Amino acid sequence: MKKKIFIDSKPIVLIGIMGLLVSLIFLLVIFIHGRYVLPDGDLTKPLSFNAAIGLFIINLAVFLNLANFSEKGRKLWVWWTAVVFGLAMVFESVQPLRGVDPRFAHNHNVYDIIIGKFLMSSLSVIMMVLTIIFMIKIFKSKHTRNILLFAIKWSASSLILAFIAGLIMIALLSRHLGENGNFIWSHGFAFHALQIIPLLGWFLENEKGKKAKTIISITSVMWNIIVVLLSIQAFLNQSLFHGIIFYINLLLGIIITTIIGYAWFLWKAKSRKLPFETSLSN
Numbered sequence: 001m002k003k004k005i006f007i008d009s010k011p012i013v014l015i016g017i018m019g020l021l022v023s024l025i026f027l028l029v030i031f032i033h034g035r036y037v038l039p040d041g042d043l044t045k046p047l048s049f050n051a052a053i054g055l056f057i058i059n060l061a062v063f064l065n066l067a068n069f070s071e072k073g074r075k076l077w078v079w080w081t082a083v084v085f086g087l088a089m090v091f092e093s094v095q096p097l098r099g100v101d102p103r104f105a106h107n108h109n110v111y112d113i114i115i116g117k118f119l120m121s122s123l124s125v126i127m128m129v130l131t132i133i134f135m136i137k138i139f140k141s142k143h144t145r146n147i148l149l150f151a152i153k154w155s156a157s158s159l160i161l162a163f164i165a166g167l168i169m170i171a172l173l174s175r176h177l178g179e180n181g182n183f184i185w186s187h188g189f190a191f192h193a194l195q196i197i198p199l200l201g202w203f204l205e206n207e208k209g210k211k212a213k214t215i216i217s218i219t220s221v222m223w224n225i226i227v228v229l230l231s232i233q234a235f236l237n238q239s240l241f242h243g244i245i246f247y248i249n250l251l252l253g254i255i256i257t258t259i260i261g262y263a264w265f266l267w268k269a270k271s272r273k274l275p276f277e278t279s280l281s282n
Contacts, residue, residue, distance in 0.1 A: 008074055009061040011082035016061065019054025019089055023047050026093070040105070041096035049092045052188065057085055059194050060134055066149055067137035081130050088123045091115060104174050121170050128163045135159065147212050151201025154220040158193030161227045165190065168231075178237035185240055186230035193223050196260070203263035206270040219259050222252045 026047040035043050060081070069077060095102035095115065105116035135156040143149050165187035169175045175184045197220055204212035229245045240246065 008071075009064045009078055011078055012057045012085070013061045015082050015086045015089070016054040016056075016058035018086075019050040019057075022089065022093060023051035023054065026050070037096060037099045039099050040101045041099040042101070043096050045102070046093045046096050048188075050089055052191065053085055053089055056191060056194065057081065059198075060131070063138070063152055063198070064134075066141055066143050066145065066152065067134060068141040069137050073137075077130065077133060084123055084126050084130060088120065088127065091120055091123070103169075117173065124166060124170060128166065131159060131163075145205070147205045147207070147216075148198060148201045150213055151198045151204075151216050151220075152194075154216055155193040155197040157220065158190045158197070158224055158227060161224060161231075162187050162190030165227075165231060177234050180239040180242070181234035181237040182240070183231065183234045186227050186234065189230060190224075190227045193220070196256075197223065200260055200263050203260070203267040205267075207266065215259060215263065219256055222256055226252050 023046075026043050030043050030047065033043075037043065064074065064078075067074075092102045095105075095112070098112075100112045101116065103116050103120045105112040135153075138149070138152055138156070141149060165183045169183050169187065172183075175187075176182055197216065200219055201212070201216055204215060207215075226249050229249055230240075233240065233242060233245050238245070
């Protein structure tokens with residue numbers, strides 16, 4: 001029996017779609033008004049945040065049927081995720097329109113400082129906890145889509161690195177370290193593993209033996225090396241395009257792109273099914 005892709009996950013799907021739509025609205029506002037709202041509002045921040053969060057939780061919704069949740073546990077997790085991520089998107093969107101940095105408010109009234117330093121930090125930690133719960137359920141899952149599941153599990157290692165970068169930014173009360181160091185690059189790139197590594201797993205589902213898992217493991221390790229090197233750049237107060245680290249990351253990026261292209265050709269030669277057209281029953 002085939003199951004619907006978004007079973008019991010409509011609340012987080014709607015929040016995800018809302019995030020993508022709001023990011024498009026901010027893009028339009030920036031085009032008309034400009035990116036800055038005095039004194040400290042930067043509209044590119046809610047644009048990128050809403051787009052990233054929207055894509056991220058839609059990803060989680062797609063993979064929800066692969067997780068080892070009970071029916072009650074799944075519904076509870078979905079509603080908590082919808083509420084917490086939704087609140088974070090609201091504060092991240094409203095504060096810049098008021099001219100306030102939503103996370104790192106300085107020289108503003110006490111309410112904005114509380115929202116930035118305590119409320120947004122607390123919501124960020126809760127989002128991490130909810131994602132960790134999801135990944136624990138994924139690791140406990142035994143599913144017929146074992147290659148796809150293997151790829152999702154590997155992407156969890158990158159999520160851990162993303163959380164570490166997030167916690168560093170919370171501790172610093174800024175995404176920056178010095179003039180050039182910026183942890184948002186490692187934070188964001190690590191999260192994108194949740195799209196790229198499972199996509200690679202889907203392309204390789206028809207490959208037999210250890211070939212698929214070996215390719216996924218090597219690609220995931222290279223992805224994590226890029227994340228770590230981006231973090232090292234931030235610690236060294238270096239910009240994204242600085243020195244030898246940039247060229248190493250560029251080379252690793254080219255290799256990863258080549259591997260994904262190779263996997264795509266393998267998939268195209270053997271199957272034209274969408275990733276969730278096959279049965280999702282355990």
